[in-house]
Amino acid sequence: xxxxxxxxxxxxxxxxxxxxxxxxxxxxxxxxxxxxxxxxxxxxxxxxxxxxxxxxxxxxxxxxxxxxxxxxxxxxxxxxxxxxxxxxxxxxxxxxxxxxxxxxxxxxxxxxxxxxxxxxxxxxxxxxxxxxxxxxxxxxxxxxxxxxxxxxxxxxxxxxxxxxxxxxxxxxxxxxxxxxxxxxxxxxxxxxxxxxxxxxxxxxxxxxxxxxxxxxxxxxxxxxxxxxxxxxxxxxxxxxxxxxxxxxxxxxxxxxxxxxxxxxxxxxxxxxxxxxxxxxxxxxxxxxxx
Amino acid sequence: xxxxxxxxxxxxxxxxxxxxxxxxxxxxxxxxxxxxxxxxxxxxxxxxxxxxxxxxxxxxxxxxxxxxxxxxxxxxxxxxxxxxxxxxxxxxxxxxxxxxxxxxxxxxxxxxxxxxxxxxxxxxxxxxxxxxxxxxxxxxxxxxxxxxxxxxxxxxxxxxxxxxxxxxxxxxxxxxxxxxxxxxxxxxxxxxxxxxxxxxxxxxxxxxxxxxxxxxxxxxxxxxxxxxxxxxxxxxxxxxxxxxxxxxxxxxxxxxxxxxxxxxxxxxx
Numbered sequence: 001x002x003x004x005x006x007x008x009x010x011x012x013x014x015x016x017x018x019x020x021x022x023x024x025x026x027x028x029x030x031x032x033x034x035x036x037x038x039x040x041x042x043x044x045x046x047x048x049x050x051x052x053x054x055x056x057x058x059x060x061x062x063x064x065x066x067x068x069x070x071x072x073x074x075x076x077x078x079x080x081x082x083x084x085x086x087x088x089x090x091x092x093x094x095x096x097x098x099x100x101x102x103x104x105x106x107x108x109x110x111x112x113x114x115x116x117x118x119x120x121x122x123x124x125x126x127x128x129x130x131x132x133x134x135x136x137x138x139x140x141x142x143x144x145x146x147x148x149x150x151x152x153x154x155x156x157x158x159x160x161x162x163x164x165x166x167x168x169x170x171x172x173x174x175x176x177x178x179x180x181x182x183x184x185x186x187x188x189x190x191x192x193x194x195x196x197x198x199x200x201x202x203x204x205x206x207x208x209x210x211x212x213x214x215x216x217x218x219x220x221x222x223x224x225x226x227x228x229x230x231x232x233x234x235x236x237x238x239x240x241x242x243x244x245x246x247x248x249x250x251x252x253x254x255x256x257x258x259x260x261x262x263x264x265x266x267x268x269x270x271x272x273x274x275x276x277x278x279x280x281x282x283x284x285x286x287x288x289x290x
Numbered sequence: 291x292x293x294x295x296x297x298x299x300x301x302x303x304x305x306x307x308x309x310x311x312x313x314x315x316x317x318x319x320x321x322x323x324x325x326x327x328x329x330x331x332x333x334x335x336x337x338x339x340x341x342x343x344x345x346x347x348x349x350x351x352x353x354x355x356x357x358x359x360x361x362x363x364x365x366x367x368x369x370x371x372x373x374x375x376x377x378x379x380x381x382x383x384x385x386x387x388x389x390x391x392x393x394x395x396x397x398x399x400x401x402x403x404x405x406x407x408x409x410x411x412x413x414x415x416x417x418x419x420x421x422x423x424x425x426x427x428x429x430x431x432x433x434x435x436x437x438x439x440x441x442x443x444x445x446x447x448x449x450x451x452x453x454x455x456x457x458x459x460x461x462x463x464x465x466x467x468x469x470x471x472x473x474x475x476x477x478x479x480x481x482x483x484x485x486x487x488x489x490x491x492x493x494x495x496x497x498x499x500x501x502x503x504x505x506x507x508x509x510x511x512x513x514x515x516x517x518x519x520x521x522x523x524x525x526x527x528x529x530x531x532x533x534x535x536x537x538x539x540x541x542x543x544x545x546x547x548x549x550x551x552x553x554x555x556x557x558x559x
Binding site: 043054075 | 294396403408552
């Protein structure tokens with residue numbers, strides 16, 4: 001069953017572009033990575049799905065219900081961690097969390113304390129006294145305390161130290177194991193690579209690629225480095241070779257095509273060293289943005 | 291209607307309600323405490339007033355009021371109470387949704403399982419309750435002050451009730467007009483200049499309409515819709531003007547609702 005179903009969703013803020021003709025879907029239990037640079041439309045997409053803003057055209061369904069007409073019902077099972085966290089400055093952490101919990105009509109006290117303890121969040125401090133990282137922790141606890149079925153994480157790790165980031169990822173994996181669907185927006189590819197099963201890449205408001213994370217890496221080009229005596233980079237002038245560079249007798253390039261043809265080329269040289277590896281998501285990503 | 295939002299909003303305004311109530315209580319006691327000397331020296335006061343420029347008397351509505359009578363004097367000081375109440379209600383109206391948006395907490399609230407209608411209704415009811423609480427304090431304060439400084443003089447109890455009830459109508463007006471303006475302009479970043487502008491602006495219009503004798507201005511200023519000197523003189527509201535006031539309130543609420551449910555909640559970008 002599709003938890004999120006987005007069809008030709010478009011949002012303009014007056015004349016400025018938010019997202020254009022975005023379509024994708026996310027299945028139950030998936031961790032979907034949504035990658036793009038700042039201003040690509042990641043937050044716009046999430047805010048449309050939460051009906052904080054209204055679409056210019058197109059439609060979106062969450063849990064099979066239209067977001068513009070069934071917002072309140074849908075949001076009962078959604079947890080949302082915004083990219084920038086803002087809370088009522090005068091409130092204490094515990095009061096804010098209680099306020100948040102009071103919307104869901106169930107007892108969230110136990111889960112709230114569990115999460116706060118795990119994230120090392122002090123409950124008796126005032127929101128205005130918290131550092132950005134600590135506010136982010138409030139955001140995490142507030143987004144998870146009602147045990148939602150779908151999580152929207154919008155650049156969730158900014159402001160968290162590496163130790164906390166790891167704890168946070170463990171927490172998300174655990175939630176996911178319990179069947180929670182996760183929509184994870186980020187511009188840091190490493191973390192998407194670690195966590196997600198499928199990714200969508202968004203650029204200037206448009207989806208440029210939706211793919212399984214493995215096949216994205218596999219069906220893409222290989223990263224090849226060859227070290228050989230008297231090597232000339234012209235020797236690798238094959239179709240499918242890009243970004244060729246030579247340095248200290250080593251030639252680096254990307255290759256997409258028949259790997260046998262490439263291997264023959266390499267064995268015809270007096271090879272001292274060779275590596276053929278899958279590119280990191282980072283490199284694939286840069287490729288889409290060039 | 292969401293009880294949870296109502297409680298949160300009401301609590302957030304409690305401090306402000308206490309400050310407004312205390313200040314207004316002090317204002318009423320302080321101004322009315324002069325009344326005994328006014329009533330005793332009625333002839334002298336009338337003589338003094340006749341030397342004032344008529345325009346000034348018009349502006350403060352003092353020419354229509356007999357300041358030596360209890361309600362006449364109360365009507366004179368009540369204009370200042372009205373001005374303060376207007377600014378308070380304007381504050382709550384302008385800030386009702388705009389504070390949440392400029393401090394960017396609206397994302398938190400509206401990502402919860404509540405509809406826009408519920409959120410707005412709960413916020414409005416909470417603000418209205420805060421205003422009613424302030425008014426309640428003034429009701430009690432008025433009767434106590436009259437008991438203390440009124441010297442046992444006769445006055446029309448029903449007219450006083452009409453004057454005090456007009457507080458609610460006036461505050462509803464400024465609450466809803468403030469709200470609708472905040473939803474029509476691009477973005478309200480600071481509430482106070484708006485509410486002071488609206489309160490003083492319409493107050494000055496009311497004063498001018500007195501000086502100029504310009505009847506048309508009466509239609510647009512709420513202070514004339516609920517002019518205490520008219521109520522004291524006639525023992526009733528100026529019905530057409532009071533109806534205009536009520537109509538503006540209703541239209542403002544309707545337009546606010548229509549704007550709010552279609553609104554894109556602003557975010558940092």
